[in-house]
Amino acid sequence: MVKSAFHWGELSCVAAVWLCPSIAKAEPLPPPVPPRETEQTEPPAGDAAESEAAADAPGIDVTVTGQKHPPSVTSLTRGEVRQLPGAFGDPFRAIEILPGVTPIISGLPFFYVRGAPPGNVGYFLDGVRVPYLFHAAAGPSVVHPGIVERVDLYAGAYPAQYGRYAGAIVSAEASEPRTDWHGEANLRLVDAGALVEGGFADGRGSALLGGRYSYTAGIFSLISPEITLDYRDYQARVSYDITSKDRVSLFSFGAYDYLSSTENEIETVLFGAEFYRVDGRYDVKLPKGGSLRLAATWGYDQTRVADGRNTKDLSFGTRFELKQPISETLTVRGGFDVQHDSYSAAKQLYVDPDDPDADAFNSLFPPRTDAVIGAWADLVWQPTPRVTLTPGVRVDAFASNGAQALSADPRFALVVNAHERVRLLSAIGMAHQPPSFIVPLPGLAVASLRGGLQRSVQASAGVEVDLPFSLTASVTAFDSIFFNMSDTLGVRPPGDDINQVPRSQGNAKGLEVYLRRSLSSRLGGFIAYTFSRSTRSIDGFKFPAAFDRSHVLHSALSFDMGRGWRSGARFSIYSGPPILDSSAASALFRPSDPERDPVFFRLDFRVEKKWRFLETTWISLVLEMVNATLNTETINGNEIGPVSIPSFGLEGGF
Amino acid sequence: MSRAWGPLLSACVTVGCLPADSRPTPGSVFVSAQPSEATRGGFTTADGWQVRFESFLTALGDVDLHDPDEDGDEPGPCNLYSETHYEKLFDFATAEGGKVGLVYGLGECSVEYRVRGPSESALLGAGADSEDAALMRARGSDAYAEDERVALLVRGVGLRDGVEKRFEWSFRRSFEVAKCSAESGDSPVSVVGLTGGAAIELRIVVKGDELFRVAPNDDAPIEFDRYAAADADDDGNISFIELDAVPAELSDEWPQEGLPADEPDLEPFSLGTVVYELLLPRVTRLLGSGVCEARGRP
Numbered sequence: 021m022v023k024s025a026f027h028w029g030e031l032s033c034v035a036a037v038w039l040c041p042s043i044a045k046a047e048p049l050p051p052p053v054p055p056r057e058t059e060q061t062e063p064p065a066g067d068a069a070e071s072e073a074a075a076d077a078p079g080i081d082v083t084v085t086g087q088k089h090p091p092s093v094t095s096l097t098r099g100e101v102r103q104l105p106g107a108f109g110d111p112f113r114a115i116e117i118l119p120g121v122t123p124i125i126s127g128l129p130f131f132y133v134r135g136a137p138p139g140n141v142g143y144f145l146d147g148v149r150v151p152y153l154f155h156a157a158a159g160p161s162v163v164h165p166g167i168v169e170r171v172d173l174y175a176g177a178y179p180a181q182y183g184r185y186a187g188a189i190v191s192a193e194a195s196e197p198r199t200d201w202h203g204e205a206n207l208r209l210v211d212a213g214a215l216v217e218g219g220f221a222d223g224r225g226s227a228l229l230g231g232r233y234s235y236t237a238g239i240f241s242l243i244s245p246e247i248t249l250d251y252r253d254y255q256a257r258v259s260y261d262i263t264s265k266d267r268v269s270l271f272s273f274g275a276y277d278y279l280s281s282t283e284n285e286i287e288t289v290l291f292g293a294e295f296y297r298v299d300g301r302y303d304v305k306l307p308k309g310g311s312l313r314l315a316a317t318w319g320y321d322q323t324r325v326a327d328g329r330n331t332k333d334l335s336f337g338t339r340f341e342l343k344q345p346i347s348e349t350l351t352v353r354g355g356f357d358v359q360h361d362s363y364s365a366a367k368q369l370y371v372d373p374d375d376p377d378a379d380a381f382n383s384l385f386p387p388r389t390d391a392v393i394g395a396w397a398d399l400v401w402q403p404t405p406r407v408t409l410t411p412g413v414r415v416d417a418f419a420s421n422g423a424q425a426l427s428a429d430p431r432f433a434l435v436v437n438a439h440e441r442v443r444l445l446s447a448i449g450m451a452h453q454p455p456s457f458i459v460p461l462p463g464l465a466v467a468s469l470r471g472g473l474q475r476s477v478q479a480s481a482g483v484e485v486d487l488p489f490s491l492t493a494s495v496t497a498f499d500s501i502f503f504n505m506s507d508t509l510g511v512r513p514p515g516d517d518i519n520q521v522p523r524s525q526g527n528a529k530g531l532e533v534y535l536r537r538s539l540s541s542r543l544g545g546f547i548a549y550t551f552s553r554s555t556r557s558i559d560g561f562k563f564p565a566a567f568d569r570s571h572v573l574h575s576a577l578s579f580d581m582g583r584g585w586r587s588g589a590r591f592s593i594y595s596g597p598p599i600l601d602s603s604a605a606s607a608l609f610r611p612s613d614p615e616r617d618p619v620f621f622r623l624d625f626r627v628e629k630k631w632r633f634l635e636t637t638w639i640s641l642v643l644e645m646v647n648a649t650l651n652t653e654t655i656n657g658n659e660i661g662p663v664s665i666p667s668f669g670l671e672g673g674f
Numbered sequence: 675m676s677r678a679w680g681p682l683l684s685a686c687v688t689v690g691c692l693p694a695d696s697r698p699t700p701g702s703v704f705v706s707a708q709p710s711e712a713t714r715g716g717f718t719t720a721d722g723w724q725v726r727f728e729s730f731l732t733a734l735g736d737v738d739l740h741d742p743d744e745d746g747d748e749p750g751p752c753n754l755y756s757e758t759h760y761e762k763l764f765d766f767a768t769a770e771g772g773k774v775g776l777v778y779g780l781g782e783c784s785v786e787y788r789v790r791g792p793s794e795s796a797l798l799g800a801g802a803d804s805e806d807a808a809l810m811r812a813r814g815s816d817a818y819a820e821d822e823r824v825a826l827l828v829r830g831v832g833l834r835d836g837v838e839k840r841f842e843w844s845f846r847r848s849f850e851v852a853k854c855s856a857e858s859g860d861s862p863v864s865v866v867g868l869t870g871g872a873a874i875e876l877r878i879v880v881k882g883d884e885l886f887r888v889a890p891n892d893d894a895p896i897e898f899d900r901y902a903a904a905d906a907d908d909d910g911n912i913s914f915i916e917l918d919a920v921p922a923e924l925s926d927e928w929p930q931e932g933l934p935a936d937e938p939d940l941e942p943f944s945l946g947t948v949v950y951e952l953l954l955p956r957v958t959r960l961l962g963s964g965v966c967e968a969r970g971r972p
Contacts, residue, residue: 370778
C-alpha cells in the first residue's frame with residue numbers, strides 16, 4: 021500500500037531519507053585551483069611528499085577555526101580530503117572527522133557540534149546561506165567539490181561575521197575565478213558530474229559551469245520499480261574585472277532532491293526538496309590589502325512531503341562586508357546585511373480539519389514574511405608580535421509574523437604564539453538564533469519566534485604544537501551553554517512529537533585531541549578524539565542529550581604505494597548514545613544516567629589508481645567503501661543499518 | 675548554455691522544479707461513534723438486574739486505512755492519502771458521541787481505529803471534560819497493563835430487588851480495532867471501496883453491556899449476578915480486585931477458541947480476566963458489524 025499520509029510528528033523519518041543505504045557513490049576529483057592570496061594555510065615545512073601531492077590537487081582546507089584563530093596548521097589540504105577514506109573526496113563530508121563533531125548516525129550527514137544540534141548549525145557557501153549540504157539517499161554534497169576552495173568549521177565562538185546560529189557554522193568558500201580553461205568530470209554508478217571553467221574577454225572575465233545529475237531513477241526501476249529517486253545540482257558563475265581592482269560576479273547554484281513511490285498508478289511524493297540561489301556581487305580591492313564586497317542574493321527554497329504538504333521560502337538579502345588593515349598590527353572588519361524571507365505553505369488538501377497535527381503544522385509554518393537585519397564589527401589587533409586579540413560584536417534584529425526580537429552577541433578570540441612551535445588559542449562568544457526545526461530543510465523555519473530566541477555562550481581554550489616529522493597536535497577544552505534551546509532531537513519529547521518544539525537548557529563540555537600528519541604525505545594519517553558530555557535540562561530534569569556520545573574517535577592512514585597507486589583506511593568508533601524513553605510516560609521523568617546503546621565502530625577504505633596524460637590531464641579509478649565491515653548501529657535500542665556505501669567511479673580532469 | 679537548458683533553469687530558479695501533487699481526487703471515510711441504547715440508557719440483564727452507566731469514558735481515534743490483506747507481498751489496492759493522529763474522549767453514558775475522524779484514500783481499504791487512553795493532545799468529545807481527561811491521562815499499572823493511561827473508565831450501578839451494587843472500573847489496555855466482520859458473514863464492514871470524491875460514513879457503536887456477557891459470544895446472555903456476588907466485602911461496591919478473586923465459570927456459551935493466553939498465572943481464569951481479556955475488546959464495533967479484531971497496542 022502507498023502510505024502517503026505523513027505524520028508531521030514523524031519528520032525524523034525525513035532524516036532517514038538521507039540514509040538510504042546501498043547506493044554506490046564516489047566523489048569527483050576536485051580541480052586544481054590556485055592558492056588563495058590570503059588566509060592560505062602553509063603546508064608543514066619539509067614535507068616534500070605532501071607538497072607534491074598538493075600540487076596534484078591543492079587548495080581545499082578543512083579547518084577548525086572556532087578557537088584557532090586565525091586558521092593555521094589545523095587545516096586539511098585538498099589533497100588530504102581526497103585521500104580521506106569515507107569522505108568520497110567531499111570536503112563537506114570530511115567535516116565529520118573533526119574533533120568536536122558528534123554524529124547522529126554513522127553515515128547520516130547531520131551532526132552535533134560541541135553539543136549543538138543540527139538545527140543550530142548554519143551552512144554557508146561564499147557567505148550565502150545554504151539550507152542543506154547533502155543530497156538525499158547518502159548522495160554527494162549539493163555543491164560540486166570542484167568549486168569549493170575551502171571549508172571551515174566554526175565549532176563555537178565564531179567570528180562576528182557569522183550569526184543567527186547558536187551552535188556552529190560550516191562555511192565554504194568558492195574558488196577564485198580562473199581564466200585558464202580547466203575542468204573535470206566523473207562517472208559513477210548512480211550519477212555523473214562535470215565542471216568546466218575558463219576565461220573570456222582577454223582574461224578579464226571568467227565563466228564556470230558545473231553540475232551533477234543522478235540517474236538513480238533508472239537504477240531503482242530495476243531494483244524497486246515503485247520507487248523514484250532523483251537528485252541533481254548545478255553551479256554557474258560569471259565574473260568580470262571592470263578594472264584591476266573592481267570585479268562584478270554573478271554566482272548561481274541550486275540543488276534538487278525527489279523521492280516518490282508509485283503504486284496502483286498513483287505517484288505519491290514521499291519527499292522533495294530544492295533550493296536555488298542567485299548571488300550578484302561587486303568586489304573592490306582596497307589599499308593595504310583591504311577588500312569590500314557588496315552583494316545581493318535571491319533565493320528560492322521548497323520542501324515537499326507526503327500528504328501534499330509543502331513549504332516555500334522566497335528570499336532576498338543584501339550584505340556589505342569590509343576588511344581594511346589600518347596598520348601592520350590592526351585590521352578592522354565589519355559589515356551589515358538584511359534578509360527578507362517570504363514563506364508560504366500549502367495546506368494539506370485531504371486532511372481531517374480537527375487533526376491537531378495539521379494544526380501544529382499550520383501553526384509552525386504559516387505563510388508570513390520574516391525579516392532580519394544585522395551588523396557586525398571586529399578588530400584583529402596584534403599588540404605584540406606574539407599576541408593577537410580579536411574582539412567583536414554582532415547585533416541582529418529579528419521580525420517574524422508580528423513577533424520581534426533583538427540580540428547582541430559579543431565575541432572575543434585570543435591567539436598567543438608562546439613559541440614558534442606552540443600556540444595558545446582561546447575564544448569566547450555569545451550567539452542567538454530564532455527557534456529552529458529538528459533538521460535544516462529548505463523553506464522550513466519555525467514562525468513567529470515562538471518561545472523566543474535561542475542563546476548560547478561558548479568558550480574554548482587550547483594549545484597547538486608543531487611536532488617533528490610534520491606532525492601537529494592540539495588539545496582543546498570547550499564549554500558551551502545553551503539557553504532556551506529548541507533541540508527537539510536532543511530531548512526526545514514524549515511520543516517523539518516534534519510539533520512540541522520543547523525548550524530546554526543545554527550544556528556541553530569536553531576535551532578534543534587532534535594529532536595529524538598530512539594524509540597526502542607518502543604516509544599520512546590522523547587521530548581525532550573527543551571526550552564530551554552533553555546534557556539537557558527540561559521540566560526540572562537534567563539528563564544526557566539524546567545523541568550524547570562520551571567518546572568519539574576517528575583515525576586514518578593513507579599510503580602512497582607508487583606508480584599511481586594509493587590506498588587508505590579509516591577507523592571510527594563511537595560510544596553509544598543514551599537510551600531515552602520517548603513514550604508518553606517519559607513526560608515526567610528523565611533519568612540522569614540512563615542505559616546506553618552499544619559502541620559502534622566502522623572501517624572505511626579507499627584505493628585509487630591514477631594515470632597521467634600530457635602535462636595536466638589525468639584519469640583515476642577509485643574504489644571506496646564506507647563501513648566495509650557492514651556493522652549495524654543501535655540508536656535508542658533500535659538497530660539501524662548496516663549503512664554501508666560502496667563506491668566505484670571513474671574520474672578525470674584537464 | 676543551450677536553448678533548452680536556459681528556460682528550464684530559469685523556471686526552476688523562479689518557481690521551483692518539484693512536481694506538484696498529481697494524485698487523483700480521493701474518497702473519504704467519516705468515522706463517528708455513538709453509544710448503544712444499553713450504554714446510554716441502561717439495560718436489564720437476563721437475571722433481572724437493572725444496570726445503568728453513570729460514566730462510560732473512552733477515547734477513540736487514530737483512524738487509519740490499510741490494505742485489506744496486509745500480509746501480502748505485493749502492493750495492495752489501498753492508497754492512503756491521510757490518516758488521523760488524534761483521539762477524542764467521549765462519555766458515552768451521558769452524551770450521544772460524535773465525530774472520531776476523517777480519512778482520505780483511494781481503492782479498497784480496511785478502516786482501523788484505536789481505543790486508547792487520551793494523550794496530551796486528545797480532544798474533548800461529547801460528555802467529557804478536562805477533569806475526565808486528566809483523570810484518564812494519569813498513568814498506572816494493573817494486572818493486565820503496565821504504565822498505561824486509562825483507556826476505558828466505567829462507573830455504574832446495578833439494581834435488583836432493592837439491592838444496589840456499584841462498580842467503577844478502569845481498563846488501561848488500549849486496542850487497535852480492525853476487520854469488523856459483517857453480521858451476515860459477508861465481507862467485513864470495515865473494508866470499504868473508495869472512489870474519487872465518494873464520501874463514506876462508518877459508525878462505531880460502543881456497547882457497554884458487552885462487559886457483562888457470560889461468555890465472549892454474541893449469543894451469550896448478559897447477566898449481573900456473578901458481578902454482584904463478587905462483592906466479597908459486601909460494601910456495595912464491586913472492585914476489580916474482587917472480580918479478579920472470583921474464578922470464571924465457563925458455560926456452554928463459551929467458544930472453543932479465543933480463550934485467554936496460555937499463561938500459567940492466568941489459569942484458572944478469574945472473572946476479572948474474562949472481563950479484561952475477553953469482554954473488553956468487544957465493547958466497540960462498527961454499526962452493522964459483528965465482533966471486530968481488537969489487537970492490544972500500547
